[in-house]
Amino acid sequence: MKEFAYFGKPALPLGDEIECEAKYENYYLIANKPAPNTQIHAREIDYYLESSDEDALEISKNVSILYEARALAFDGSKFEKYSKTVGKRVLFIGTNPDMSLKASLEKLDFKVICLDEIKFIYGCAGELCAIIEQGLEQAEVECDFAVFFGGCESWATRQSGCFDASAISAKEILEFLSSHTPNYTYQNYIFCQNDACLYHHKRGDVCSKCVELCPTVAILKNEDEKELVFSPIDCIACGRCVSICPSGAIDNAVITRTSFEALGRLFKSRIPIIAKDGFLPKVRFKNSVLPLVLPSDGILDFNNILSLVLGCGGEIFIFLPNMPKASKEAIALANEIFKARFGCELVRVFDDEISLQEAISKARYKNIGEFELGIYPNKASAISAKLALIAGSLDLGEFSTYESTAHGKISVDESKCTLCASCAGACPTSALITDSANNALCFNESLCIGCGYCVISCAESQTISLKKGKMHINTEFFAPKELAKDELFACVECGKEFATKKAVEKIASILTPAFSGDEKKLRTLYCCAECKAKLMILSQSDEGVLDV
Template sequence: MKEFVFIKNKDLIPLPDEIEIWETNKDIEVLISNDKKQKSSIYAPEINFYLRNSQDDALEKAKNILKLYQIRNHIYDFGLDFEENKPIQKRIILIDLEEELANFLKKNDFKVIALKNEEVKGIFGTIGELCAIISDEIEIDFDILIFNHQCLRKDFSRQSGCYDMQNFKNKEALLEFLNSIIPNYTYKNYFSYDLNICQYHSRRSEHCAKCVEICPATAILKDDENKNLIFSQIDCLECGSCISICPSGSLDSTHLPRNSFFEICNFFKKNKILLISEKIPLENLNLELPKNTLPLIIKDGWLTPMHFLALLQSSGANIVFFTQTLSQGNYETIELLNTFFERKFNKKAIFIANEELNTHLKQQEFLEDLYFEFHNNTLSTRENFSKRMQKLIQNDDFGSLKSGDWIRYGKIEINTQTCTLCLSCVGACNVGALIADHKENALKFNASLCTTCGYCEMSCAEKDTLKLTRSGMEFNPKFFEYQTMAKDELFACIECGKEFATKKAVQKIAELMKPKFKEDQNKIKTLYCCAECKAKVMIEAIKQG
C-alpha cells in the first residue's frame, strides 16, 4: 500500500520524496491522502488547509507537510481503536411516524412495527439486540428504532441503534443510512480501562463512578453490588467526557493512547499549535495561518489537564483550540490552566476560537520558560501533570483555584495525637497520594496526586483522625510535593530488641487488649513482642503451666 499520497491541486509546492504526488485520484487504496475523493485509510484535510493558508516559506511548508503526514501515520500505527463488527437484521420499530414511511421500508424488505410513544414502556439493549417493553407480558426484540423527534425520552437518546428521524433529510436518506449499517454494523473501541487505579472498582463503598455520571449514553454503567464498571463500546458516542474527567487516569483514549500522544507532542517542538476538532470542516476555511503554526486534528472532548499542559510545554506557546463544543471536563481544565497562566504569564494558556479564529491566531506567542521537554509514560496522568506544574511554579506562589464539579483537588488533615500510623489510609489510596516513608517512619501526602475520592477517610481505623477537604488546587511548591502528615518512633521488642511497629500502634493495641487479658502477665507481655518472640513467650508459658 502506498503510504503518503498527495493529489495535485493549485496550491502544490515541491514536496519531499517520501510523499508521492498524483495528478488525479486513482482506484488504489492508500494510507494517507489529502483528497477526500481518493480511496484511503485516512483522509487528512489539514494538509490542504495548511498548504493553502500558512504564511511559512516554501521550504518550511514542505518540511511541515511531511510532518503532518507523519503525525497521521504515527496515530494510525500506535492507535488501539480496533474495528469491531456486529451482525444487524432488518427488524425496525417506528415510534410516532407516518404510515407512509413504514410502507416504504417494508417495500425494501424491512420488517417494520409501528408503535405510539405511549405504548412503549422502555427500551434496553444495544443496536442489533434491542428490546422494547410493551407491558409486563409483552416484549419485542428488534434491531433498530426510528423515532419522531418530539419523543423526548432518555431511553431513546441514550441507546445505540435509536435514531431521530429529524436527522435524515427524507425517507431515501434514511434508507441509504440503514443499508450502510446492515448486515454488518462497524464500530471502534474508543477508550481503554485500567481497573488497578480506578477509584470505583471493588471498593467497599462508592467513591467515584464519575464516568458513569457524565456518560450521555449507556457506554459505561456500574454494578453497585460488586462495585464494578460495565463497558459497552458499541454504545459509545465518542464524546470523550469520561476520559477528560477521570480523576486517576484509569480511562484513556485508544485513538491516541498516552505513549502515542507524547510522541505526537514532539512533532510540535517550538511550533505554535492550532488545535482543531475533527468535526470542523476545513475544506473551505480560508485565513492567515501565522508562521510556525501547525494544525493538529483531535477528537472532541477527551483531553485531560495533563494532555493540554503537555501540548503547551512541547510547543512553548499558548494554544488556539478551534471547536464548536467543549466537554465539561475540557471546560474546567481550560479554566484551571488559564487561571494559572494569567497569574504567571499575564497571558491565556488556551484560546477557545470559533468566530474569532483569526484574532486568536494573532494573539498566540511563545512564552518565556514555558517550554519543557518531559514525557514519562511510567508516571500516571496526575503524576505527569504534577511534574509539569512543578516546573512552572518553581518556588513561587500564585494563589489557588477552587475545585469544579469534575476536575477535583483537595487536602487532608490528620490528628497526630490519635493517628497510630497503621497505614490503612495508604492501603486505600491507589494513586500514590498517601505513602509510607519507612526511612522516616512517617505518613506523607502529596495533594497534587489526590483525587479527593475519600476512600482514605472511610478506611481510617481511628475516629476523627483523618479529614479530607475538597478545596481545590494551590499554585505553590508544597502542594506538589510530599508533606509529612504524621510521624512516630519505632517500638523495640522487649525480648529481642528488634523494632517491629510504631510506638503509638503498640500502645493502642495494648490499651485495647490488656483488660481482656486481665492478670495474665504472659499474654500481656506478648503485646510488646515481635511476632517471633510472641510465639516463644506463649510456648514457654504453656511449658510452665
C-alpha cells in the same frame, strides 16, 4: 511502500516521505482521501491545502506535520475495530411516522413495523428489544433499529441503533442504516486501566463520575462485582468520561495522554487549532497556524492541555463548540496558572469562525520556553511534573480548583494515627507514602486527586481529613511533608524493633481487658511475632494444655 499517501496531483511539492499520486489498490497508513486499503483518512490534509495562505515552502512543511501528527497518534493508539452482522428489522415509533422514509427503506429490503408507542427499549444495534403493552400484559418486539417520531424520552436513544427523527434528518437515517447493514462496524473510542480506576474493586463508592456523565449506556456499573462495564458499540465518542476521570484510568483510544505530549512537541513554534475531526472551521490559515484534529469534543482534560501548551511552547487555539463542562473548567484553571507564570492566558477558546479568523490574522507565536516532558506512571504524576516545570522556583500563588480538576489536601491527627499505613496502601497516586527510615507518613500534595479513598481506608475514626477547592503552587507544593511520625517499639523479650509504639499501644489498649489477670498473655501484647508465639506455648504448657 510509504506510509503517507496523497491521492491526486498536489498543486505544490510535498515532502519526500509522502507518496504523491498514490494508487488506491496499494496499502497506506495515512492518506488525504478515504481508500479501501488505507488505515486513516486525514481529511485535514486537503482542508489545510485548500485553506492556507502561507507560502509554498511553509505549506509543504506544515502538511508533513499534519501527516506526522496522525502517525504519532496512531503509534500510541489503543483502538480496535469491530464488526457484527445485523438484520434489517426497523421499528417506527410514534403517531406520525415518516412514510416516505418507510418507503425508501422498504425499497432497500428493510422490514418496517410501525407502533404508536412503547414502554421501554433496551439492547444495542442488531439486538434491540422494545417493550409494548397488550391489554393488561406486556410483550417484547425484537428489532435491529428503532426510529422515534414526535419526540421521545431520554432513555429511548441511549443505546445504539435508536434515532430521534426530530434530531436527525430522514436522509441521514437512511444513509446510516444502508451503510451499517448487514455489517455493522464500530470501534472503541475509550479504554480503561482497571488498576487506576477508583471504582474497580474498591471499598465504598469512591468514584463513578464516568457512569454519571455518559449520555448513553456505553459505561455502566456492575455493583455486585464493583466493576465498570463498557459497551463500545454504544459509545458516541463524546469524550466526557475522559475529561472527568480524576485518576486517568479512562483514556481516549485514538489519542492517548502520552500521544498528546508528543503532539505538543510536533507543533513546536506553531499555533495549533484544536478541532474535532469532521467539524473543521471554515477559516484561512496563516501566521504558522494549522489544524490539529481530535476524535472527540471532550478529551481535553487538565493534563492534555498542559501537554499541548508546554510541548508547543506557546499559545493554542481551541474550536470545539460542544466541549463539556469539565474541559472548560480545566482550561480556566490552566489559564489562571499561565497568567500567573507567563503574564498571559495561553489557551484561547473560540465558539464562532469569525472571531477565530480574526485571531488567526493577528496571531503571533509566543515563545514561553523549552520544557522537557518525560514518561509518567499516571495522570497525577504527569500533572505534578508539568506544574513543577511551569512554576520552577517561583511562588505562583493560590488557585481555586474544580471538582473536574481533581485536587485535594490531606491532614492527619497525629495523636490518633498509628502509622498502620492503610491509607498509603489505598492511595492510587502515591500522594501518601510511608518513610520507613523515619517511621513517618508523608504526603505530596501535588499528587493528590482528592478521591478520599484514604479516608475510607483509615482504621481510626476521624484521623484523616480531606479538603478540596484550593491549591497553592510553590516549591512546597511538590515536596513530601511529614504528617505523622513515631518511634519503633522494641520487643520486651528479645529487644527487636517490630512495630511503631502507637500501633503497639493501640492494640494493647483494646486487648488488655480481655487478658486481665494473665500476666503472660498481657506480656505477649508487647512482643514480636516470634516471642509472642513462644510465650503462648509456655503459657499453655503451664496450664497443662500441652504435654512437654
